[in-house]
Amino acid sequence: MVRVAVVDREYCKPNKCNLECIRFCPVNKTKHKKAIELSPDGKHAVIYEDICIGCGICVKKCPFNAISIVNLPDELEKNVVHRYGENMFKLYNLPIPRLGNIMGIIGRNGSGKTTSIKILSGLLKPNLGQVGADLEWDDIIRRFRGTELQTYFAKLANNEIKPIVKIQYVELVKRRLKGRVGELLKKADERGIVREVVDKLAIKHILDRKTSELSGGELQKFLVAAVLVKDADAYFFDEPCSYLDVKERLRVAQAIREFIDVSKKYIMVVEHDLMILDYISDQVSIIYGEPGVYGIVSKPYGVRTGINHYLEGYLPAENMRIRREPIHFRIQVDTRVKPETEYPILKWTNIVKTYRTSGFKLFIEAGEAYPGEVLGIIGPNGIGKTTFIKLLGGILEPDEGEVLVSVETISFKPQELSPKIFPEETVAANLRRASPSTLNPASWIYAELIRKLGLNKMLDRYVADLSGGELQKLAVAVALAKQADLYLLDEPSAYLDVEERLSVAKVIRRIIEEKRKTAMIVEHDLMLQNFVSDEVIVFSGKPGVEGYASKPMSNREGFNKLLRELGITVRRDPQSGRPRVNKPGSYLDRQQKSIGQYYMP
Ligand code: ADP
Ligand code: ADP
Ligand code: SF4
Incomplete structure (x- = not known):
């Protein structure tokens, strides 16, 4: 066996402990040798x-x-590709870029996905585990002799592969790239296709805007467009769907296929929305191991079986169990039976609301929500979701209709994770501010919220040092810890991996049931939305002009309505039960459309 010891520099604070690790080490106690020291x-x-x-x-x-x-x-040691430093993360194997196939990558946060992309895009020269060594390309190429990566690295070393990466954290762009979208895209356009790409991604209306004025979804589409117009040989998309609605996610998936010739270019995509990853990719590689400690890249699998193996937690080609428990997304489609004795926490009639200044008009169908219920909200951006919530909370007055039972307090987790939502410096201080009981280890909220999200391990850390996934979990915890009647969480899945998505969904359901309050979840990862919500409200119409909010309906009915409007059908995978998008015009697509069953008949 080979030992891998990792000391997390963010967590290790020798000036705040009694150096227990060094004092209690049995090897250190022998006085001949030291296994651990400062x-x-x-x-x-x-x-x-x-x-x-x-x-x-x-x-x-x-x-x-x-x-x-x-x-x-x-x-396994012969497969080490990179180690960042002594007692740091170690990566084994790499995903294999292949012409003719879009390679999807799945794995936990901190398992080495971005590291793999950095290596394959030439941003990081792998050291093959020899910490501190600056290896010659010949040594690296030799290491991959006889594999497909040999040819790839040989071309990369000779500058015959020009790579381009769509970075993960779109927010960074606001700071790093200043200017107007149209001008920046024109400058990036090496292929003369900017017009077509702008049309396909429907971003004409943002061309005159400055990057600093863009919302998360707009930044995402701008970046995807900026990558598509580059004349590269290898295209890497690191989470291209965060902040996008379902229609936009599918558009991004189609644009990648449409604008990049997969027979001549290498394409890799990291994405945690499994329905979309399934739709984009031909093959997948799974990165498993222990986040932050080591990651092992699996052999490539066909996309359907690969995702199923990942959910099942067992990889047959490597005979490896990667997780004790399988991941089961509860696919609940029928309406919850409401107990007759319960009073609604919210009740509204048909409502109409128009903004005089912008002219935006919202029509809402009558509905109600019950204590302990989680309502999913689906629909595009700019369609009136926030306006709807403000009406329910009495912040806005309807022009027609009324809110019969209103809520007094709303706790809100916005979509974008800006520093504004964390007024305090540390994780603990923000949680304490949300509710003092959150940090009491004997309280149920500590057990059900803080510990279940793994925040107990990072209480002392500074918000400024957290990764996107860590920030998201903190934002969800802060919102749920507050006292309120209605909890509104806007895209709680962004930057979370599949396992974290599942635990956030479970935490939301548990807290809302326990508090006997109501939550509304705006979420575009349909697998997750289906898992978390009892019922859904579907928003449709013309963003910025006119919106229609349906009454709360069963998941089946709501998803059917959404997908019918998008012209897309989704089937159920017989093995895992997960939703899969049908190819447009395929037999199943036509059959499901003919019987009007767009969502998993
Ligand atoms: P993923 O993309 O799967 O979330 P990454 O490839 O970004 O994971 O990171 C894998 C691990 O490597 C993480 O634990 C991270 O802390 C560590 N890591 C990333 N970059 C560096 C670096 N420059 N120095 C040291 N450790 C790093
Ligand atoms: P969503 O939450 O679905 O993104 P919103 O409810 O925030 O949508 O907005 C719906 C539309 O109403 C948008 O076009 C927005 O520009 C417009 N709008 C929002 N608030 C106001 C306001 N206070 N005055 C005028 N127009 C507004
Ligand atoms: Fe830690 Fe020492 Fe035990 Fe190694 S031998 S695991 S350094 S206590």
């Missing part, structure tokens, strides 16, 4: 993997959960 600058612990016996005592003793130790089979 770094020369005293800032973190250093573990010598060849001396450490892997007893795990330091892992348990560390008050900040900064240490991870795993033992991996010897034969």
Whole structure:
């Protein structure tokens, strides 16, 4: 076995502990050798993997959960591709770029997806595990001899592959790229296709805007467009669907196929919305391991079986169990039977509301919501979802109709994770501000919210140092911890991996049931939306002009309505039960359309 010891520098704080890891290490106690000691600058612990016996005592003793130790089979060592440094993350294998196939990548956050993309796009030269070494390309190419990666790296080393990456965190663009969208796209356009791309992604209306004025979804489409117009040989899309509605997600998927010739170009996509990843990719590679410690890239699988294996938690080609439990998305389609004794927490008649200044008009169908109920909200941006909530909360007055039972307080998690929503510096201070009881380890909210989201491990960390996924979990926790009658969470899945999406969904349901309040969840990952919501309200119409909000309806009815408007049919995968988008014009597509069953008949 080979030992991999990782000390997380964000968590290790020798000036705040009693150096328990060093004092209790049984090897250190022998006085001949040291398996663990402080770094020369005293800032973190250093573990010598060849001396450490892997007893795990330091892992348990560390008050900040900064240490991870795993033992991996010897034969895996020949597959090390990169290690960031001593006691840092280690990546084994790489996803294989292939002409003729779009390669999807699935894996937990912190498992090495971005690292793989950085290596394959030439941004990071792999060190094959030899920390500090600046290897010659010949050494790297030799290491991959006899594999498809040999040819790929040979071309990359000779500058015969020009790569382009759609980065994960679209918010970064606001700071780094200043100017107007139209001008920036024109400048990027090496293929003379900017007009077609703008049409396909429907972004004409933002061409005159500055990047600083764009919403999350608009930034996302702008970046996807900027990548498509580049004349590259290898295209990498790191989470291209966050902040986009269902229609836009499908458009992005279609645009990637339409504008990049997959027979001549390498294409890779990282995406956690599995219905979309399934729709975009031909094959998938799964990255498994322990987030932040090590990641192993699987062999490529066909897209359907690969996603099913991932959900099942077992990879047959490598004979590897990657998770103890399978992931089951509860696909609930029929209406919940409401107990007759219950009073609604919210009740409204048919409502009409017009904004005098913009002229936007919203029509709402009468409906009600009950304590403990989670309502899903689906529909495009700019269609009146926020206006609807403001009417329910009495912040706006209807022109026609009325809210019969209104809520007094609303707790809101906005879509974009700007610093504004975290007024305090640390994770703990923000949670305490939301509700003092959140940090009491004996409280149910600590057990059900803080611990279930893994926030207990990062209480001392600064908000500014958190990753997108960590910020999202904090934002959801802050919103749910507050006292309110109605909880509105706008896209709680952005930047979360599949497993985190599932735990956030479970946490939302549990907290709302326990508090006997109501939540409305705006969510475009349909698999997740179906999992989290009891019923859905479907928004349709013309964004910015006119919106229609349906009454709350069963998932089946709501999804049917949404997909009918999009002209898309979705079938059920017989093995996993998950939703899969039908190819337009295929037998199933035509059959489902003919019987009007757009969602999983
Ligand atoms: P993913 O994209 O799957 O979320 P990444 O490839 O970004 O994961 O990161 C994998 C691991 O490598 C993470 O634990 C991260 O902390 C670590 N890591 C990423 N970049 C660096 C770096 N420059 N130095 C040290 N560790 C890094
Ligand atoms: P969503 O939440 O679905 O994105 P909103 O309810 O925020 O949609 O907005 C719907 C439409 O109403 C948008 O076109 C928006 O520009 C417009 N709008 C929102 N608030 C106001 C306001 N206070 N005055 C005028 N127009 C508004
Ligand atoms: Fe020492 Fe055991 Fe920690 Fe290794 S795992 S550094 S032997 S305490």
